[in-house]
Amino acid sequence: MALHTRLTELLDIEHPVMLAGMGGVSYHRLVAAVSEAGGIGTLGASTMSDDELPAEMAKVRAATSKPFGVDLLTAMPGQVEKGIRSVIDGGARIFVAGLGVPREAIDLLHSHNILVGSMCGKVRHAVSAVASGVDFVVAQGTEGGGHTGTVATLALVPQVVDAVGSKVPVVAAGGLFDGRGLAASLALGADGVWIGTRFIATPEARAVAGYKDALLGLAEDGTVISKSYTGKTCRVVRTEWTNHFEEHPEELQPFPQQAVASMKAGVNHLGGEDGLAVDSSREFMPCGQGVGAIDTLVPAGDIVRSMVAEAERVMEQIASTRR
Ligand SMILES: Cc1cc2nc3c(=O)[nH]c(=O)nc-3n(C[C@H](O)[C@H](O)[C@H](O)COP(=O)(O)O)c2cc1C
Structure with a gap:
């Protein structure tokens, strides 16, 4: 069995599980492990130098032939332009931006067959990102690690789904760590999950000591x-x-x-x-x-597989309560 959603269709992946593009953490080993397991890994490029990003992308390509993405946190004009050139040349399937992507950049990425996603902490961020032409949005609730807003995931996701879900897939993020969170996100109308913190506690994640x-x-x-x-x-x-x-x-x-x-x-x-x-x-x-909820290091591929298996079990259990 597998969970097929608009997201798995759009990205041509097996499981609706995305590795968040975490600066400092989502480097090639982790990205390749998640993509190889059938989700999609996203490089956290915000902490990478101009030379480091192409090198990291090459290492991902050497480790897996599956699709992967790149996340750039800032919409600083210079950084995005350089980053986008590397994304195009480096063979990424998706590009995700933390603070919005200019229309021209989206058009350029689309002309190279690269899908564009945008991080959103409010409904109006999602509406404006979709108006600019993005292909999917990530609705991140305040529970999430890293830069974050004030609206909780449970409240944010269905409201973003209502606002833009008829046009593009919505991915839920913030405080999600297992299959129950994946099933709940699908119940809220999301098409997949974008997971950060759970993937830090893996052997493949890059991290400072401690x-x-x-x-x-x-x-x-x-x-x-x-x-x-x-x-x-x-x-x-x-x-x-x-x-x-x-x-x-x-x-x-x-x-x-x-x-x-x-x-x-x-x-x-x-x-x-x-x-x-x-x-x-x-x-x-x-x-x-x-x-x-995180008390052991678990290989990233196992996290992807167990998340999907647990979500399937939970949904079957819920279905079995219907008379
Ligand atoms: C270590 C770390 C670094 C992050 N760096 C970025 C980043 O560079 N760009 C970005 O869009 N989001 C970044 N985020 C936020 C994640 O993309 C994601 O939305 C968040 O981790 C989801 O919540 P969770 O950690 O509860 O799973 C970061 C999160 C963490 C934990």
Whole structure:
């Protein structure tokens, strides 16, 4: 059995499970593992240099012939143009942007047969992204790790589905970590899931030393939305650094100065070498609220397969309760 949705059809993949393009984490090993398992992996290119992105894409292609994507967080004109050139030359199937994609960029990507997705934390972001011509939207609730908004996944997804679901597939994100979340997302009208935090706790994820261990030991209330690492609202593991700025909000600088400040202070190494030694009592570790359910490292391919198998079981169980 398999779950066929508009998303699996559009992307030509087996399972409606997408690896979030996490900066610092979603590098070639993780991306290839998720794509190879029948989902789709997305490189987190926001932390990659101009040379690193093409090299990472080549490594994904060497590891799998299945489709994969690239995510660029910012819509900074220079960064997106360069990134898009690499995406086209590097053989990606999808491009996802965190802060909107200019119309001309979408047209260019489409002319190279690359599908475009947009991250949305509000209904109006989704409406404007679809008006610009994107092929799918990711509705990310506040539960999610990384930069995040204020509306919860359970409330956001069906409202985005109502607004744009008749035009494009909607992918649910934020706090989802297993097959129950996948089944629930389908029930809300989504066509698939975009998973971040669960995939950090895998052998294939890239991470500074102590990050994965911090996740394994954390409860569901161990995260906080803080501007202390980047200057924008970001859900992270609560640390001495976030606590300090909670007590001294007057010291916060706007984006991107706060990101520079946290790097200078030696507490922000996202995108640093795999296994880099850091002080994890203060380090920048984006993380979603689903973290309390994560207590072991699991190979990424197993996560994809067990998520789909569990979603199928849950849906059968629900169907069997009907008289
Ligand atoms: C470590 C980390 C880095 C992230 N970096 C990005 C990014 O560069 N671009 C982006 O669009 N989203 C980024 N996100 C958000 C994810 O794309 C995704 O929406 C989120 O992780 C989903 O929630 P979950 O973590 O609860 O699964 C990041 C999330 C994490 C945890």
